Amino acid sequence: MRPGKKVVVVGVVDSRPDRFYVALSCGRGTSREPPPDVALEVCVRFRDRQVLRRACLSGSWGDVDRAVPFFPFIRDQPFKIEIHCEQSRFRMFVDGQQLFDFCHRVTSLSAIDTLWIKGSITITKLA
Known part of the structure; x- marks a missing residue:
């Protein structure tokens, strides 16, 4: 990851959604333990x-x-998440509208190498 890059997640919310997570992390971790550095976790x-x-x-x-x-987010409806990496923050858009800014806590952006997704959605495209 570096400033100017973005991650795009396109999907559909489940018909009976509870929650979902999207995270950018430094490494994969294991099924029991997350990696020690997670640059951004969205729940x-x-x-x-x-x-x-x-x-x-x-x-x-x-x-x-x-x-x-x-x-x-609306149940049974498609969505498009874009996470833009800027110099000092991540900026997240959903369906073209800005939702939030999140200042970098992980200082080594190049160490961010894993996208992690889990929960009440079906992914149709990643970019």
Whole structure:
């Protein structure tokens, strides 16, 4: 990862969604343990219509950012997430509208090499 790059996730929300996660990490970790550095973890929770963001440095999770101007995900509907890497932050867009900025906590952007997705969605395209 480096400034100017972006990750695109296109998919469809499940018909009975609970939550889903999208994360950018430094390495894969294991099925039981996440990698020690997660540059950005986004958790979308449908029950309370939250989009939570946090980072993990050396195995320690930081504070959660919660504020978003709107909740863009609808059950059974397609979506397009774009995560843009800028010099000092990630900027996330959903269906072309900016949802949030997240300042970099992981300082070595080149170490970010893994995209991790889990939860109540079906992925149709990654770029």
